[in-house]
Amino acid sequence: MxxxxxxxxxxxxxxxxxxxxxxxxxxxxxxxxxxxxxxxxxxxxxxxxxxxxxxNTPVTAGALWDLLPWEKEHGEEWTVSAEWKQSLIDEVLRKYIRRGAAVLEIGSGAGRWTAVLQPLAGKLVAIDVSSRAIALCKARFATATNCEFHLAGNIDLGFIPDGSIEAIWSFDVFVHINPEDTDRYIAEFKRVFASGGIAVIHHPKKGGVHGGCRSRMTDRLFNAMLEKHGLTLDAQFDSWGENGRFNLYRHGDCISVFHA
Ligand SMILES: C[S@@+](CC[C@H](N)C(=O)[O-])C[C@H]1O[C@@H](n2cnc3c(N)ncnc32)[C@H](O)[C@@H]1O
Structure with a gap:
């Protein structure tokens, strides 16, 4: 396109x-x-x-994200610093996602977080709307036997069986998904969650006012959607690490952790 x-x-x-x-x-x-x-x-x-x-529409998202020069930096251009990335892994990702879990990653891009999730997960299912990103991940993780990659436009998670996912991770993705589609994703999370399943989702807190191509989602709206779908919020934060050393203030985002 x-x-x-x-x-x-x-x-x-x-x-x-x-x-x-x-x-x-x-x-x-x-x-x-x-x-x-x-x-x-x-x-x-x-x-x-x-x-x-x-x-941020499902009709245009795939085509737009396909335009990115993925091969150049593999998404590391969004990494604030090596320290920031490591602390997000150690203090957020690993805190909530247990070793051996069946994990779903939404919006894997070129695999910036997939590379961390893949060795941790028992099984990893990753989806993205960009066919170029999916092709890159398939090549990058070709030798890994525990992961699969799917091109999934239009919030189509129908291929994932009910109650089969123990952890969901998504970073730098829901900041680009409009509220209506986020609501549809959350409904699907409820369906695919195994008992005790947990999700860690990065999304806008202040409704995209910080520019870019960000969604108008807010923390309140997100929480209302969780409630509507009968999911329970465990934590919501916009900083982590010692004395909140690392944060998501720049774009007014936060991370929500919730379970079924
Ligand atoms: C900023 S990139 C982040 C990629 C990766 N998560 C990372 O942090 O490196 C945003 C990603 O979200 C994907 N994306 C956008 N809208 C999506 C949707 N509705 N469903 C799934 N993925 C989507 C894009 O194709 C792209 O790979």
Missing amino acids: TILNIGTKLLKLNGLPWTLLYTLYWSFRYFLKIDSTGLFKLLLKLEEKHDLPGF
Whole structure:
């Protein structure tokens, strides 16, 4: 799908005012190097008022993420520092995901966290909407016998049996998924959770106001969705490590840990 095709799809889904405003926002970012929070807030208001999917739609997500130069840095361009990454692994990922668990990773990208989950998991099922990302992961983990990768557009987890997943991990993904689709994912989490299953999901806390292509999800909305689907929140935090040394303040995100 070309950029023009993606643009046409976004126009169809969101209408002319949203598309014009969105083009203006990206023109500011691209040509003037200005990430206008004001324009972004206006976009979010428009999305909320008219219940629009915005930028992060299941129809366009795969094509958009396929445009990324995945082979260059394998997603490590989003790693704040080696120390930050290690502490997220030691103090969050390993804290909640037990060795030998049947793990589901949503949005594996080029495998930045998959590389940690794969040796830890008894079985690992990873999905992504980007066919290029999935192809990269299949090649990267070709010799691992405990993992499988699926191209899964449209929140299609139907191939995962009920009650078969003991841990779910997703980082830097739900910040790009709109609230309606997040709700559909959460419903699926409830279905695939094994007894005692736990999920660790990174998502926006403040509704994408920090710009970029972030979802308008908030912590309150996320918690309401958990409640609606009968899931229990165990922890929600935006910093970790000694004295909250590492945090997700920059983009106004948080991590939610919940169980069935
Ligand atoms: C910023 S990248 C992060 C990739 C990886 N989790 C990492 O941290 O390196 C966002 C990823 O989310 C995937 N993604 C976006 N929307 C998705 C959706 N609705 N379902 C599953 N994956 C999605 C993209 O294809 C991309 O691989």
